[in-house]
Amino acid sequence: MIFRLFHKIQTSLIMIGLALVWVSGDVQVSGAVESRVVTQPSIQTDKGSPITLVHSLDYKPLCYVDKFGVSKGVLIDYWTLWSQKAGIPIQFEAILWHKCLERARTDQNVIIPGIFYTPERDSFLDFSQSFMDIKACLFARKSIKVENLTDIKGKIVGVTLDDRVESFLSENVPTSQLKIYEGFENVIKAAAEGEIDIFAMDHLCAEYYLHKYNASEDFNMVRTLYAGKFCAGVKDGNQSLLMQINGGIEQIKREEIDNILEKWLSRSELMPKWVVKLLLSIAAGIIAVTIFTSLIILKIQVRNRTFELNRKNNELQESEEKYRNLVERANDGIAIIQDRRLKFVNQRLTEIIGYNVDEIIGTEFDKYIHPRELSKINDLYQFRMAGESVPTRYECVVKHKNGTDITIEINAGIISYDGKNANLVFVSDISEQKKADEEKRKMEARLQRARKMEAIGTLAGGVAHDLNNVLSGIVSYPDLLLMQLPENTPLRKPISIIKESGNKAAAIVQDLLTLARRGVAEMEAVNLNQIISGYLNSPEFDKLIEFHPDISIENELEKNVLNIMGSPIHLSKTVMNLVSNAVEAILERGRVLISTENRYVDRPVAGHDDIEEGNYVILKVSDTGIGISPDERERIFEPFYTKKVMGRSGSGLGMAVVWGTVKDHKGYIDVQSNEGEGATFTLYFPVTKKKLSENKSLLSMSGYRGNGESILVVDDVKEQREIASTIITELGYSVTTVSSGKEAVEYIRNHTVELLVLDMIMDPGIDGLETYERILKIRPMQKAIITSGYSETDRVKETKKFGAGQYVKKPYTIETIGLAIKNELEK
Numbered sequence: 001m002i003f004r005l006f007h008k009i010q011t012s013l014i015m016i017g018l019a020l021v022w023v024s025g026d027v028q029v030s031g032a033v034e035s036r037v038v039t040q041p042s043i044q045t046d047k048g049s050p051i052t053l054v055h056s057l058d059y060k061p062l063c064y065v066d067k068f069g070v071s072k073g074v075l076i077d078y079w080t081l082w083s084q085k086a087g088i089p090i091q092f093e094a095i096l097w098h099k100c101l102e103r104a105r106t107d108q109n110v111i112i113p114g115i116f117y118t119p120e121r122d123s124f125l126d127f128s129q130s131f132m133d134i135k136a137c138l139f140a141r142k143s144i145k146v147e148n149l150t151d152i153k154g155k156i157v158g159v160t161l162d163d164r165v166e167s168f169l170s171e172n173v174p175t176s177q178l179k180i181y182e183g184f185e186n187v188i189k190a191a192a193e194g195e196i197d198i199f200a201m202d203h204l205c206a207e208y209y210l211h212k213y214n215a216s217e218d219f220n221m222v223r224t225l226y227a228g229k230f231c232a233g234v235k236d237g238n239q240s241l242l243m244q245i246n247g248g249i250e251q252i253k254r255e256e257i258d259n260i261l262e263k264w265l266s267r268s269e270l271m272p273k274w275v276v277k278l279l280l281s282i283a284a285g286i287i288a289v290t291i292f293t294s295l296i297i298l299k300i301q302v303r304n305r306t307f308e309l310n311r312k313n314n315e316l317q318e319s320e321e322k323y324r325n326l327v328e329r330a331n332d333g334i335a336i337i338q339d340r341r342l343k344f345v346n347q348r349l350t351e352i353i354g355y356n357v358d359e360i361i362g363t364e365f366d367k368y369i370h371p372r373e374l375s376k377i378n379d380l381y382q383f384r385m386a387g388e389s390v391p392t393r394y395e396c397v398v399k400h401k402n403g404t405d406i407t408i409e410i411n412a413g414i415i416s417y418d419g420k421n422a423n424l425v426f427v428s429d430i431s432e433q434k435k436a437d438e439e440k441r442k443m444e445a446r447l448q449r450a451r452k453m454e455a456i457g458t459l460a461g462g463v464a465h466d467l468n469n470v471l472s473g474i475v476s477y478p479d480l481l482l483m484q485l486p487e488n489t490p491l492r493k494p495i496s497i498i499k500e501s502g503n504k505a506a507a508i509v510q511d512l513l514t515l516a517r518r519g520v521a522e523m524e525a526v527n528l529n530q531i532i533s534g535y536l537n538s539p540e541f542d543k544l545i546e547f548h549p550d551i552s553i554e555n556e557l558e559k560n561v562l563n564i565m566g567s568p569i570h571l572s573k574t575v576m577n578l579v580s581n582a583v584e585a586i587l588e589r590g591r592v593l594i595s596t597e598n599r600y601v602d603r604p605v606a607g608h609d610d611i612e613e614g615n616y617v618i619l620k621v622s623d624t625g626i627g628i629s630p631d632e633r634e635r636i637f638e639p640f641y642t643k644k645v646m647g648r649s650g651s652g653l654g655m656a657v658v659w660g661t662v663k664d665h666k667g668y669i670d671v672q673s674n675e676g677e678g679a680t681f682t683l684y685f686p687v688t689k690k691k692l693s694e695n696k697s698l699l700s701m702s703g704y705r706g707n708g709e710s711i712l713v714v715d716d717v718k719e720q721r722e723i724a725s726t727i728i729t730e731l732g733y734s735v736t737t738v739s740s741g742k743e744a745v746e747y748i749r750n751h752t753v754e755l756l757v758l759d760m761i762m763d764p765g766i767d768g769l770e771t772y773e774r775i776l777k778i779r780p781m782q783k784a785i786i787t788s789g790y791s792e793t794d795r796v797k798e799t800k801k802f803g804a805g806q807y808v809k810k811p812y813t814i815e816t817i818g819l820a821i822k823n824e825l826e827k
Contacts, residue, residue, distance in 0.1 A: 050089035051241070053079055053113045054100045058183065061208040061264040062114060065094040074204065075114045075230075077260045078131065078252070086248030104233055111245065112233040124236050128245040130229030132257065134202055136165050138223040139210075141197040146222045152176050158187045158199035165200040168225055185209050191219065200225060207265050333408075333427035336417055340364045340381070343417065352408065352429045354401030370397040370405060384412065385421065395430070407431045449637065467509055468789030472811035474502030476723045479814045480730060506811055523565045523665075525690035528596050528617050529557045531571045540576060548583050556595040563692060564617050564685040570661045577654035578621040578681055585625030585679065593622045601684065611668055615687040622680040628673040636671070658683075704818035706733035709825060712753040713737040714744040714771065715787075716762040720810070724757060724787075724817070731818050741771030748775050748782070755825060756784035757817075758804070760796055769799045776802060783827070785820050787812065 055063040055075060063073040071092035083090045090111075095103070103110050105124050116134075117127050138157075140146040149172060156177045159166045169176055179196060181187045187199050188209035199206075203221065210216040232245050327334055333349030335342055345360050353360075353368055369377050373396050383390045393411045400406050411426040478499035485492055532555065535541055545553070575594075582592045597618045601611060628636065637659040658681075662669045665685055673679035711733045713724045721737040728735045736753070738744050742765055744756070756775070760768035768786060775782050784803075786796055789810040796807055805824035808816055 050091045051109055051111055052091055052093050052107070053111045054093045054095055054103050055113055056097045056100065057094045059097075059205075060184070061204060062202075063094075074132075074260055074264050077263070078257065079113050081252060081256060081260070082245075082248040085251040086244060088244060088248065104235055106235070108235050108238050108241070110235070111241070114230045115233045116228045117231060121233065125233040126236055126238060126242050128232040128234075128242060129249050130231050131249050131252065132230040133227065134204060134230055135227035136168070136200060136225045137203045137206065137221045138200045138225055139191075139198065139206055139219045140222045141191075141218060142220055144197050146198065148223065149173050152198055155198055156196055158190055158196040160184050160187055160201055163201065165225060169200065185212075188213055188215065191215060204261075204265070211265065331428075333425075333429075335365075335425045335427065336415070336422050337365055337381075337425060338417055338420060338422035340366070343422065349427055352400075352406060352427060353398055368398045370399055373397050380412075381423065384414065384423065407434045468506065468810040470719075471502050471506050471509070472720055472723050472789075474498060475506060475811035475813060476727055478502070480726060483730070483814075502811065523567060525563045525688055525692050526566045526568050526571065527561065527563055527692060528571070528619055528685070529561050531568060532557060532575055532594060532596070532619075535572055535575045535579070538576075541579075544580060544583060548586075550589045551583050551586050551592060552590075553579065553583070553592045553594070556593065558595075558597045560598075561596050562598050562615065562617055562687045563690060564665070565688045565690065566665050566685065567661075570664070574658050574661045574683070575619070575621075577658050578619075578683075581654060582621050582623035582625065582679070582681075585623050585627075587626060590624040592624075593620075595620045595622075598687070599684075611684070612686075616667075616684045617687055619683040619685070620680060622678065624678045627675040627677050628671070628679050629675050704815070704822040705731050706821070706825075708732065708734050709755065710734045710736070710753040711755050711757060711821070712744060712747060713757045714741065714762075714768075715757075715759040716740060716765075717759075720759070727814055727817055728757070728821065731814065731821070733821070741766040741768070741774075744771055745774045745778070748778050752779070754783065755821060756782065757821070758784050758786055758799075760786055760788035760793070760799070767795065769795045769802075772799050772802055772804060783824055785824050787817075 055071065055073075058064045059073070061073050063071065063075045065071055071094055076092060079090060079092075100112050101121075104112050112125075114132070115121065115125070115127075121127075138146070138149075138152070146152060152173060153176055156179050157169060158179050158181060159169065161180050161182050166178060166180065169178060179190075181190060184201055184205040187196075187201060188206070190196050191199050192213040192215040203224075206221070207216075210219060232249075234241050234245070327346050328348075330346060330348055333352045334344075334346040335349055336344040341362055341364055342360050345357060347357075350356055350360065355368075365381075366374060366378070377396055380390050380394065392413055393409065395407060395409050398406050398408055407430050409428040409430050411428075413424050414421055415424045416422070478495045481495050482492060482499075485495070536553075536555070579592060579594065586592070595618075597620075599616050599618050600614070601616050602613050636655050659669065662683055662685075667686065668684040670682045670684075671679065672682070706728075711728050713721055713728065713735060715721045715724065715737070716739055718739070721739065725735045725737050736747070736751075738747055741762055744758075756772070758768045758772060762768065762771075766774075768788075772782075772784055775784075782803075783805065784799075785805045786799055786807045787810055788796065788807070800807065805827070806820040808820045
């Protein structure tokens, strides 16, 4: 009780003493200074308006603001002296340090009274002459041996927040441990109380506060870290003000600066002797007052303590509210699981799985996990709770309240909850991301398939012309030979086989062009029922039935099926490939159904979100075969992908040709199948309003013979010229052949012919289009037909626009070339 009373008396004495000192204005008082701008009335002289000196709020003993708003310190005294010497009025303004730099950037009439020179500051400030040396030093307790910077490695060093010594030590002694304090005073206070044994700061500040805390005898300055000069800084380019500053600095004597430093760094400045005497003289009176005021002070302390507790309680409630809002508004679901039961969930988690909080809290997490995932999730939970190393992030499928599957990503870890270990789980709904990834995978697969088709197309385009020229001899000459051989000769059968083999080879080349989407003939209005009926009455179909007698092939064709625009040859080949594929998918007995129907499509077809709304004719081929696995469904339209025996069941191009044909007809194809349950191929073809073309009666051989008309055959391949010449001569025409477009142009200059048989692709030299253009300049009405071993290209179409007639694809037969010549000559 006596000690407490003595302590109160001592405190009262100090308070009254300091009050007296404040009134006198002679003692510097440390304390908290508000972070605000404080402007002191200017020091008036007989010259113009005052110059403003902006300084830091709290940089003792160099500059600071006391509780009465008065600027004080070494720099304040120095620049007051400067004002008197220079005869220039000044006023002091205390602001935050970074605000000082901002003011100096923009204000022509502002001086920063004390600033170090740096290259960065030199970009926007002009610096005066230096007027004071200052250095950053390293201080250590006398009991600790520190001779150089390497001696502080691994030791704790106190520094001031945002002081340059912090970055200096970080760069030069990275292994030291820096303890950062707010303000120089807090660093020295920590050193005086034994919290740290080493610190670094400006030597003037260190000396000031070591005196204040009676710690000067405990610490030595062991090393200068860096040194510099204090200058004044003004806005870049303000040379007149800079000259005034330098003129005043030159008038101040060294001893005057030393007197200022002595004033602020002496012990007596912290507590002058006359103050001590004054305090002793009034101590007796204060003792009586202290006893009376102790009770009042105690009440005030209790009230303040109560207020502080209430404030902290309010802050705690605000903090809890803030974190509650963060958890509830988080984008991820959050849950705490303890003893397999859900103890806490946020709002986002309820949105993900569809249950409300009351339905979830207290239930086991197993309830929401998809059955196929349950074993994995249980193992992860048990191993994690047992302290074993398991993945913290993984995917899982949960059941939504409405029954749908939701793919989530879980990030789990162990926390302490109500004194026990629990699982903290973060849940992200990645269902949409999964869908997007799957769609991306499908798009990449389609792109890969398109690239394969493009590669096949490039291959087919490169060989089709030359290969068809080679096949011309195999396809065309048997016709000539059969015309000349008697009916009963044994040579007719092998020659017919040669012809059939040539036609099959040409068909394979055409398949390559079709799947590469480069071999489509001209479109015309066709009836799909007629295409199917034509195939069902073909030798190819009879042969298929003969090989598979245990399989029934039935059809259900809508009577009034609408017309479509298509190529009869390609559509017939598509029907044949689909039926053949269906039959060969049935291992023993079974059934294949071919059906057609008219259908209006107003919603997306599976796998075809971009299908256009409108009327379609549907071709459907179903079988009761072995079915197609999901992996196979992704690849069945790839060229040469087949499980059939190559050479016995086909070339491996059948389904690829179907895909290419459907795409060329602007249609869609859908495949439905499960292993062991058969398959159904559904093809969608857009309807046309055009009517079917009238059937043209086939001419007999005599119907397309000539009467000696002159024909010029232009072809760069010798064998092809000989084949064409032989066939056309046999048909009764007068034939001349040339090997290039240039020769054809020269021949036409000197001769007239009734028809050109013009090869489209010739190498080297000009092609068919350019040849025909040049000939038209000589013979504007010249008739021509185009031949090519490739498909009908854009240059072929351009040639036809100039007036050329029918396009005949190599290898051609007597009938195809004969009809084309006859039709063109009769125009």
